[in-house]
Amino acid sequence: MSRLPLDQVDAFVTAARLGNLTRAAERMNLTVSALSHRMRLLEQRLGQRLLLRGPRGVELTPEGRCLVEAIAGPLSAIEQALQRAGARxxxxxxxxxxxxxxxxxxxxxxxxxxxxxxxxxxxxxxxxxxxxxxxxxxxxxxxxxxxxxxxxxxxxxxxxxxxxxxxxxxxxxxxxxxxxxxxxxxxxxxxxxxxxxxxxxxxxxxxxxxxxxxxxxxxxxxxxxxxxxxxxxxxxxxxxxxxxxxxxxxxxxxxxxxxxxxxxxxxxxxxxxxxxxxxxxxxxxxxxxxx
CATH class of the missing domain: 3.40.190.290 (D-Maltodextrin-Binding Protein; domain 2)
Structure with missing residues (x-):
């Protein structure tokens, strides 16, 4: 499998953290449809459902929960490292x-x-x-x-x-x-x-x-x-x-x-x-x- 695009991974983690696609889209300066498109591409790559829409927002599937636990920490570390490495x-x-x-x-x-x-x-x-x-x-x-x-x-x-x-x-x-x-x-x-x-x-x-x-x-x-x-x-x-x-x-x-x-x-x-x-x-x- 080719490497997963970070924009799709970031969209998934943001939606999972906030539990709401609208707030996640605002946080990433995207439209809800653009965020949803990234989510669908990621799910198609993995062949698994990661998030389910519900009356109170979005909920993680068991597969989605496992993925968040595996990548959320490293992704935050990457973001912090990039901030420190950037020429301020x-x-x-x-x-x-x-x-x-x-x-x-x-x-x-x-x-x-x-x-x-x-x-x-x-x-x-x-x-x-x-x-x-x-x-x-x-x-x-x-x-x-x-x-x-x-x-x-x-x-x-x-x-x-x-x-x-x-x-x-x-x-x-x-x-x-x-x-x-x-x-x-x-x-x-x-x-x-x-x-x-x-x-x-x-x-x-x-x-x-x-x-x-x-x-x-x-x-x-x-x-x-x-x-x-x-x-x-x-x-x-x-x-x-x-x-x-x-x-x-x-x-x-x-x-x-x-x-x-x-x-x-x-x-x-x-x-x-x-x-x-x-x-x-x-x-x-x-x-x-x-x-």
């Missing part, structure tokens, strides 16, 4: 972060950083998936959460806060309200349904119904910009809209969102000269940020 450019740094954080917080600060460090090439990966540092050539990432992720170092940049905001047009139509009477304005339901917590802390009663509900923070903020209603906004994302005059905060008080923005990186990045420069700059920027 200490002046190129890859940073992963979610698109909303890139647009609202990082990109406005980039010109000053690039002017200060013209020797650095900063590569931004804007994605909603959580980066796998063992399999992806990423040096550091910005994450939202509680700060505990296995196998990586994490440093708190700043805590996120939330505040009610509205468009100038909406306030012109309805007039301002004190905190205790915010419930009289048309309110937008937020993804985490935090209005109840807001009214419990600052007084007042929530409305019987929201004008609309949103399960995406960016869409919620844009609905507020359009004057549809008042949003309980994440300040980090809303601040650029406030500076541009498209939104106005309705309170000086803010409430903790219950999560923070963290700088996350693998131990290997500590020996990367460019990483040290970017890390120091991010911590400096975070020190001047009130989430």
């Amino acid at each position: 450019n200490d002046q190129a740094v890859t940073l992963s972060l979610i698109p909303s954080m890139a647009t609202a917080w990082l990109v406005p600060r980039l010109p000053a950083f690039l002017a200060r460090h013209p020797e650095l090439a900063l590569n931004l990966q804007s994605s909603t998936h959580v980066v796998d540092f063992e399999r992806e050539p990423v040096d550091l990432a910005l994450r939202l959460g509680g700060g505990r992720w296995p196998g990586v170092e994490s440093e708190l940049l700043f805590q996120e806060t939330i505040v009610p905001v509205a468009s100038p047009a909406l306030l012109e139509r309805h007039g301002p309200r004190p905190l205790a009477r915010l419930g009289e304005l048309p309110l937008l339901g937020d993804p985490a349904d935090r209005w109840k917590d807001w009214f419990a802390r600052f007084g007042g009663l929530p409305p019987e119904r929201y004008v609309a509900r949103f399960d995406d923070t960016e869409t919620l903020h844009q609905a507020a910009v359009q004057g549809i209603g008042v949003a309980l906004a994440r300040w980090t994302l809303a601040e650029p809209l406030v500076r541009a005059g498209r939104l106005q905060p309705l309170a000086q008080e803010r409430m903790q969102a219950g999560f923070g923005h963290y700088l996350v990186y693998p131990e290997r990045s500590l020996s990367h000269a460019g990483f040290a420069t970017v890390r120091e700059w991010l911590l400096e920027q975070a020190a001047g940020t009130r989430g």
Whole structure:
């Protein structure tokens, strides 16, 4: 038998690890059909079924389980060896972060950083998936959460806060309200349904119904910009809209969102000269940020 193509083997191991073809395809930057094609080619070469599709994803056949146990370890070792053997450019740094954080917080600060460090090439990966540092050539990432992720170092940049905001047009139509009477304005339901917590802390009663509900923070903020209603906004994302005059905060008080923005990186990045420069700059920027 000829040697098995590594792309087929990698597709199989990725699908087996994640237990889901869609997530595996996203991890490998492939379409699901392309990943499935590689899987079929591998099964045809071996003359065995390796994965079975089920209602909860994919399951390994006994033959597939034996194959994973045999090759997953060596394949990971090969990937790590290739990363170590590759000629690393200490002046190129890859940073992963979610698109909303890139647009609202990082990109406005980039010109000053690039002017200060013209020797650095900063590569931004804007994605909603959580980066796998063992399999992806990423040096550091910005994450939202509680700060505990296995196998990586994490440093708190700043805590996120939330505040009610509205468009100038909406306030012109309805007039301002004190905190205790915010419930009289048309309110937008937020993804985490935090209005109840807001009214419990600052007084007042929530409305019987929201004008609309949103399960995406960016869409919620844009609905507020359009004057549809008042949003309980994440300040980090809303601040650029406030500076541009498209939104106005309705309170000086803010409430903790219950999560923070963290700088996350693998131990290997500590020996990367460019990483040290970017890390120091991010911590400096975070020190001047009130989430």
